[in-house]
Structure formats: structure tokens, C-alpha cells
Amino acid sequence: MIIEKVLESKQGKIKQYPVNANRASELGHECLRYLVLNRTRWQEKTLHDVRLQMIFDMGRMVEDLVSQDLREAGFALIEQQRAFSWAKYQITGTIDCKIALDGQVYPVEIKSSAPHAFASINSAEDMRRHKYHYMRKYPAQLTLYLLMDNKDKGLFLFKNKATGELKEIWMDLDYEFGESLIKKAEAINKHVTEGTLPEPIEYNEDICGDCGYAHICMPNRIGKEVEISDNTELLELVMRYNTLKPGAKEFEEVDKRINELVKGREKILVGDWFIEGKWYDRTVYEIPDEVKQQYKTVTPCWRKNIMKV
Template identity: 25%
Template sequence: MLIERLDTYAEKELSRPKRPKEKHWPSDAGVCIRALVYRWRGVEGIKRQARTFFIFEDGNLHHRSIRELLRQAGVEFVMEETPINDPKMRLSGKLDAVVRLDGKYYVLEIKSVNRFTFDEIMHQGPREEHALQLNLYLYYVQNLFRISTNTGILLYKCKDTSRFWEFPIPFDEKVVNNFFVLMHSVDDYLAKNIIPDRPYKITDWQCQYCDYRQVCWEGYATEEKNKFAEIKEEDLVNFIGELLWIREQIKELSEKEENLNMKIKEIMLAKNIESGRISNYFVELKEQTRQVLNQELLKEKIGNLEPFYKSSTYKVLKIKEL
């Protein structure tokens, strides 16, 4: 009843014809250069699903509500959702906020992420592209708005657990300059009408999640296929077929397991159930702390970690779709 309407609305929004990109955006940070050139050229990517639209909308909601909560918590907002325009660099964007704490100005960048990303960030630090984006905003706040600030705050919210995590990010001009160099090379490719080489392999996550993977890798399968001799041994072909089938099943079951896990946790949290019993099974939802070695700190204290690694060689069976 309602879901169909929501889906239809999302599909209508998503099917609006995409205009070629006209400006560089701070959110281009971390995006594959080949994908950026496709975007500028207005190449159609893979059609996005309604869920992507809702995820994006959720992000906007989180941003608004976090700002409101911060305001209620006494944080002073100096700028909010402020557009940035740099005609020289052909760059435009919108910064989340500039806040004043104890007389000092900070650029605030809010990111709402799922629990997997949140977990990764807590253990490994902020995503490089997020820190770069924040550095760009710091640069523009200093240079366009003439506000004296050299630190930003990256505030992460986990959408699944409502936990927060923050990182102070000191301004690093080198990072900003590297981004500008990258944008200049995008301009160069466009001017010369060249599509840059693929910086990733087809199996890399960047390509797996890229909207342009179809157009980018078109024809690649045939090129690759012709590089290898066909295996004709019947038993080998059968075993490999069976193995691929099993892998597919495992993947499907793992996704189902993950979804069920999430639903159960959601219900237990919503109903305030911490533990209980179902027949002979004890069920509990408890906080757990994971510890991982801080490689960066180790490197800092010990230096080169290479001598501490022991290596062994073994054969790995690799099967990938061409």
C-alpha cells in the first residue's frame, strides 16, 4: 500500500535524466578518476535501486537531527549548510557547519554510517576521503570566509546503534593541494577527450560498488577470455561447477544470516530484552569489546614491523568471473 508508493516515488526521482557534471565537488575525494571522467561526460551508470535513494534520504535526516541535537546541547553554530563556490577551480559544495567551542572555530563534517563502517572507523581511524573532504572545507572556510580555524571535527554516527565517534582533524594543506592536482588531471582528460586507465582491478571493491562498472569493463570479459586456454577435463569442470554453486549458496545464506541477526537485535533492543530462553536455547544481547593491534602505534614505537612477520608459501585456488 504505502511501500509501493514510496518505491514509485524513489524510482521517479532516480530516473531523472542525469546531466553531465559541471563542477568538481569535495565529495569527489576518494572517487576513481575514471568514474569522475564518466560523470563529467554524463555517461549513464547502472540504474540505482529505490533503497539507495532511501539510504541517501536517511543520511540527510541524520545530519539535520544531529545538528539540532548539538544545538540543544549548547553548541554554537556559526555557519550551517553553507554553499561553497570556487569559480577558479570550478568547484562547488556545501559544508555541514562551522561551530564555535570555547571561543575557537571548528569545521564540522557529519557522517552517518552503518555498523560495519562504524566498527572499522573506531578501530582504524577515519576514512581518508572523509578527512580530505573536511580539509577542503577548512581550506575554504579560511580562504573564502576568512574565519581563523585550523581544526575540523569529523563526527560519525552509527545509524544502527545511534553511537557517536569523533575525530579532530588538523588542517593539512598538502592534502588539499593533492586534491586540486587530481581535479586538474580530470580537467586534462576531459580537454583531451581521453578516458583514464582503470586504476583498479575488476575484483576490487571500488569496481564492485561503482555505478560505471558495466560501461567501464564492457568487452573486458572477451579480451580476458581470449588470454586463457579453455579447460576441458570433465571431472575438473564438474568439480569447479559444484564449488561455484556451493559458494553461491554460502553467499546467499550468509546474507540471510546477517539480515536475521540484524532483525533479532533490532527487536530485542526495541523491546528492551537483554536475555531469555526459547525452549533449550539461551538468547542474550550483550556488549562485546573487540581488541585489535594498533599497527600505526606499533610502527611508531618499534619502527619496521617486517622482521616480525613469518612467511610461508602455499597454493591458493582462485576462481573469478571474467
């Protein structure tokens, strides 16, 4: 009963707020279509679940805890939760705080982190190349704060949610990267003004699998030429495929059999699952490096994506 009541209260906090600008925390998102939908059809975004709401709430608590740790250690924190707005590019954001050090003031982003993610980053470059899409957005967020605040260096403070350990990662302003983010904001604004929508990215489970606009985007992606399949073997295999972990022995067997069934078929709808596949060229060098360019071969390969619709 107690937990149910807590979950109920958390559920009440889940709301979608109007989006009238490009949020700095989102501009690192790799799908322009998502960013445009976020401006034009934010009302239709699928709301996140209670589990994610609890993670967000914990993140905010961790942020307060880190600020408190910093103050107790004698650091001066200023402009906590200061809102930024860059009207020219329609970019907005809220910086966690700024820290005063040796006569300088630096923007600070505080992030709470699961142990494995915490261990995997030691630089802004690690974040930019990270396998988790949410982590890849962090450097973009701080870069935009640096640009808006006219600073050339900022700080990430990560707190390990399991151990309480802290990690400090400094990031220099990368002007080229900053310029690419501004260009992205301009592209979004143009689409918003002209009422157009960019093409979807190639399906990526890490990004599209979590996308609140997948229900809008996927029917467009699926299109008209979809082949409806009533192959029960394929349906059972696809369902099994999505419950098994990659690397498990059965996963490989299931994957192999699905490949046999779908190879060469571009769009299949089987049950609630959409399978998209396409040929791509794999280049194989079958000779020593020094002469490989003379012996380049191109082999057609089949790549598939399976997604819940």
C-alpha cells in the first residue's frame, strides 16, 4: 500500500510542458526529426513512466546533495538554477550552478550516474563517444552554456549513485562543436517556421527505442510498401529475439533463423513488430595492408532492424 501510494504521487508529477525553444539539454540529440517534433508536436510526446520519474527525482536530489557538499567544503556557488535564453537561435537552458575558483567563475553541470556509467567516463571526449545516447548529449549542453555565458571552460561533476563518489571533469569550449550546435538550432528553427519535417535517422534502438515520438515517426517510416506477414514461426522468433540477451547461445540461433526468413525483404509487419532491412556494401580487404587498395572487393550484405510498433 505504501509503495503504491508513492508511485501514485510520482505518477501525478508526470506532465508534458509546452516547448517553445530549443533546449540546451536536448540539442545534442542526434535526430533532427526528433528535435523538430519536440518543437512542433510536443503535446503528442509519449509521457515517460514512473520508473523514469523516480530516476529524474533522484537526479535532482543528488544535485542538491552535491551543491551542499561543495558549500560545506568552502566553495562559493553562485547563480544556482539560472535560466539562459539565446533569442537569436531560440535556445534556452538552466545551468545547475557556477563555481568561483581562483578569481574565475565556471559553469557547472551536476550529473548523477549509475556505477558502470560513472566508471566509463574520464573526459568530455568519453562522453561524446559514449555508447549511451543520453551521455552523448551532455557535452552539447555544457558547450551551449559556455557560449551563452561567454566562458571558455566549464565543469562536470558526476556523482556515483551507488557509492556517493564524485568525479570532476573539466571541458574546454570547442568552438567548432559549438558552431555545429548553433547550425542545428538554425535548421530546427527553419523547419519550425516552414512547417517541414526532416527525414528520420536510420533506426537505432538506443535512440529510437526510447523516443517519445516513435508512434508518430514509425508509421511514416513503415510507409505503404510494407509486407504483412502471417508467418507464425517468424512472429515467435521475433518475440523470443526481444527477450533474449545478445551473446546468449539461443540468441545467435534465433538471430540466424530470422535472418534466413527475412533476408532480401525490405519491410515486413509481423504481429506488432516491424522488420526493416536493406542491402549495404561491406568492403573486405583480403590482402596485406600495403597493397589492399588494389584488391578491394565489395560484397552485398543484408542488415535488419526489428522494432515494436
